[in-house]
Amino acid sequence: MATLLYRLGKTAYRRWPVFIAVWLIAMVGVVSFTAAFSKPMTDAMSIPGIPSEKAADLQSELFPGAQNAFDDSSFKVIVRAPEGHTLDEPQYSKAIDALVLDLATVPQMGDDVVPVVVPDGATLPDEAYAAAVDQVRAAAADAEPDPNAVVISNPVITAEAQDDQITELSKSFGFDEAVGAENAAAFSTLSADRTVGIISSEFDVETPMDIKPTTQDAVLDVMDTARDSGLTVEANGSGMADMGMPGGVAELIGIGVALLILILTFGSLVAAGLPILTAIFGVAMGIVGVTGMTAFTDISSSTSTLAMMLGLAVGIDYALFILARYRNELEHTDDREEAVGVAVGTAGSAVVFAGLTVLIALCALAVVQIPFLTSMGLAAAATVFIAVLIALTLLPAVLGMVKTKAFAGRVRKTQPKRDEKGKVLNNGVRWARLVGKRPVAALILVVVGLGALAIPIKNMHLAFPTDSTSPSETTQRKASDILSESFGPGQEAQMLIVVDARDVPVEAREDKIAEVTRWAGDIDGMANAQVAAPATDSDGNITGAIVIGTPTTAPDDKATEDVLADVRDGQAGIEEATGTTIGATGLTAITVDVSERLADALPIYLAVVIGLAFILLMIVFRSILVPLTATLGFLLSVLATLGATVAIFQEEAFGLFEGQPIVSFMPLFLIGVVFGLA
Numbered sequence: 001m002a003t004l005l006y007r008l009g010k011t012a013y014r015r016w017p018v019f020i021a022v023w024l025i026a027m028v029g030v031v032s033f034t035a036a037f038s039k040p041m042t043d044a045m046s047i048p049g050i051p052s053e054k055a056a057d058l059q060s061e062l063f064p065g066a067q068n069a070f071d072d073s074s075f076k077v078i079v080r081a082p083e084g085h086t087l088d089e090p091q092y093s094k095a096i097d098a099l100v101l102d103l104a105t106v107p108q109m110g111d112d113v114v115p116v117v118v119p120d121g122a123t124l125p126d127e128a129y130a131a132a133v134d135q136v137r138a139a140a141a142d143a144e145p146d147p148n149a150v151v152i153s154n155p156v157i158t159a160e161a162q163d164d165q166i167t168e169l170s171k172s173f174g175f176d177e178a179v180g181a182e183n184a185a186a187f188s189t190l191s192a193d194r195t196v197g198i199i200s201s202e203f204d205v206e207t208p209m210d211i212k213p214t215t216q217d218a219v220l221d222v223m224d225t226a227r228d229s230g231l232t233v234e235a236n237g238s239g240m241a242d243m244g245m246p247g248g249v250a251e252l253i254g255i256g257v258a259l260l261i262l263i264l265t266f267g268s269l270v271a272a273g274l275p276i277l278t279a280i281f282g283v284a285m286g287i288v289g290v291t292g293m294t295a296f297t298d299i300s301s302s303t304s305t306l307a308m309m310l311g312l313a314v315g316i317d318y319a320l321f322i323l324a325r326y327r328n329e330l331e332h333t334d335d336r337e338e339a340v341g342v343a344v345g346t347a348g349s350a351v352v353f354a355g356l357t358v359l360i361a362l363c364a365l366a367v368v369q370i371p372f373l374t375s376m377g378l379a380a381a382a383t384v385f386i387a388v389l390i391a392l393t394l395l396p397a398v399l400g401m402v403k404t405k406a407f408a409g410r411v412r413k414t415q416p417k418r419d420e421k422g423k424v425l426n427n428g429v430r431w432a433r434l435v436g437k438r439p440v441a442a443l444i445l446v447v448v449g450l451g452a453l454a455i456p457i458k459n460m461h462l463a464f465p466t467d468s469t470s471p472s473e474t475t476q477r478k479a480s481d482i483l484s485e486s487f488g489p490g491q492e493a494q495m496l497i498v499v500d501a502r503d504v505p506v507e508a509r510e511d512k513i514a515e516v517t518r519w520a521g522d523i524d525g526m527a528n529a530q531v532a533a534p535a536t537d538s539d540g541n542i543t544g545a546i547v548i549g550t551p552t553t554a555p556d557d558k559a560t561e562d563v564l565a566d567v568r569d570g571q572a573g574i575e576e577a578t579g580t581t582i583g584a585t586g587l588t589a590i591t592v593d594v595s596e597r598l599a600d601a602l603p604i605y606l607a608v609v610i611g612l613a614f615i616l617l618m619i620v621f622r623s624i625l626v627p628l629t630a631t632l633g634f635l636l637s638v639l640a641t642l643g644a645t646v647a648i649f650q651e652e653a654f655g656l657f658e659g660q661p662i663v664s665f666m667p668l669f670l671i672g673v674v675f676g677l678a
Contacts, residue, residue: 009345047371107214268406280315336404355385
């Protein structure tokens with residue numbers, strides 16, 4: 001292979017116009033195809049096989065048009081009265097009413113937003129407020145209100161009305177007054193001491209990804225205005241989730257850092273820019289190509305994220321390998337074509353096999369059996385493949401084009417020190433010689449050190465980020481803390497238990513649904529369970545219901561996972577006893593299921609990656625010892641990295657970060673990235 005790459009490098013250098021033209025034509029072709037045939041990307045997330053997905057399908061049967069949990073764009077604004085006061089006091093009630101009306105003017109709230117305002121006799125702040133009251137009365141008189149209308153509610157006003165509705169619904173399923181009152185309290189928008197209220201709303205978008213940052217900023221501005229009254233006002237929910245940096249900002253920061261390092265490495269602006277430019281070209285082609293694939297299959301809008309991140313990393317890395325070797329070869333020869341050939345034949349071989357290992361790791365994401373994760377892996381693999389080709393062909397061609405200007409734009413001189421034999425003597429050489437003098441001691445030190453770092457991995461808790469795990473200074477975390485304190489931590493961890501009673505005789509359906517509800521409420525760790533929405537057929541007969549279960553613990557708490565497990569463990573028994581079919585779904589159940597799927601797939605994924613890499617390395621080196629050393633070193637690196645991550649981010653080692661579960665996808669992505677480097 002080295003010989004073939006040597007010839008390829010020399011040919012690309014010599015016939016640089018042809019190679020550059022071919023790459024430009026390829027880019028034009030990909031862009032043209034994408035422009036002509038690409039379709040919009042989708043944010044729909046489907047994870048076949050997990051129990052919550054099956055329950056969600058059952059929910060869709062009973063409630064046509066039910067929203068996917070990941071498409072939920074709702075949010076909550078939490079208001080709290082100053083200490084010693086309640087929200088019933090006129091000045092705070094009036095401030096809440098104004099807040100409600102201001103929220104109705106926020107962009108992307110839709111034209112059907114109807115604020116619910118004060119009852120008759122309340123003081124109105126201005127004419128617009130009076131007009132809003134008329135609008136509410138008109139909407140209330142409408143016999144057929146728009147089912148898609150979003151209602152923002154003043155918690156002080158609606159708490160009593162909602163309590164009455166919940167109590168009546170509980171009575172209709174045979175529960176007594178006390179249970180009805182308990183259910184109403186569990187879902188109240190007003191805390192028991194009437195100091196904290198919840199204003200709920202939803203943006204008029206298909207998915208949270210469609211929410212504009214300016215829309216969230218408008219909500220925050222409205223909240224700031226309301227704080228002038230003395231109220232504490234915070235917001236959370238998927239509609240107010242932090243979307244991170246605007247698209248491409250993180251990558252631009254990374255490119256800037258890489259450019260600085262390359263300038264220090266080469267001491268030349270031109271040489272520093274070449275890996276950056278070729279990497280950007282490769283990533284652009286990869287991302288455009290991924291977009292073009294929407295002509296053939298559904299692709300998530302998040303698919304290109306991993307491709308962009310890894311494409312830039314390996315694109316710069318692989319070009320750096322070859323460019324650095326090219327510079328070294330120029331110290332031994334004035335024949336630039338020969339120097340490029342040797343660089344591509346030697347460093348290019350490393351690029352090929354490093355690229356193959358990354359391709360293995362990314363394609364192996366398919367073993368997790370999560371479609372969007374497989375798509376991300378394949379898209380990133382394609383981008384890495386392009387990066388390898390560019391490093392082997394386009395970079396030598398560009399070197400052929402710039403010729404003697406490859407290391408122009410000097411910002412500092414690079415005069416490496418040499419030993420008595422004329423060989424380069426830098427810190428890398430010194431380190432290698434030091435390790436070479438005491439190899440056994442170095443081996444023991446590394447194995448023991450990495451093994452010690454890996455110990456915390458036994459406590460790793462995988463979960464999805466929630467508002468309760470956001471940084472303490474964010475409004476999402478503050479809102480979550482207030483909700484947990486005033487309404488219980490399980491308020492944000494509610495589970496939807498879908499009850500299908502279509503196989504039960506019509507006259508017995510309400511009783512059987514009530515029996516399922518009582519069973520759910522008796523599960524250890526379940527604070528409350530109640531019928532939230534009955535489903536009916538065209539004749540008005542009840543066919544099933546949604547029972548909402550509220551745990552006593554937060555969504556990221558292991559105890560909440562235990563509650564869900566108990567629901568699943570008792571499912572067969574209650575189905576047999578009632579003749580119903582049930583299933584647990586909702587965002588909490590789905591994220592727990594996905595986390596478990598990822599945790600179960602982690603050792604399989606690791607075994608597949610290591611096994612395939614071991615075979616590849618045996619083919620390359622025709623040896624057992626070298627591949628064994630490489631794979632064991634990789635395994636130690638990964639385990640130590642995961643252990644250190646758990647210690648620092650989950651167990652708060654050194655007090656650097658607030659402790660929280662490890663994001664479920666992180667170990668898989670970490671393995672893929674570290675594997676290609678190790």
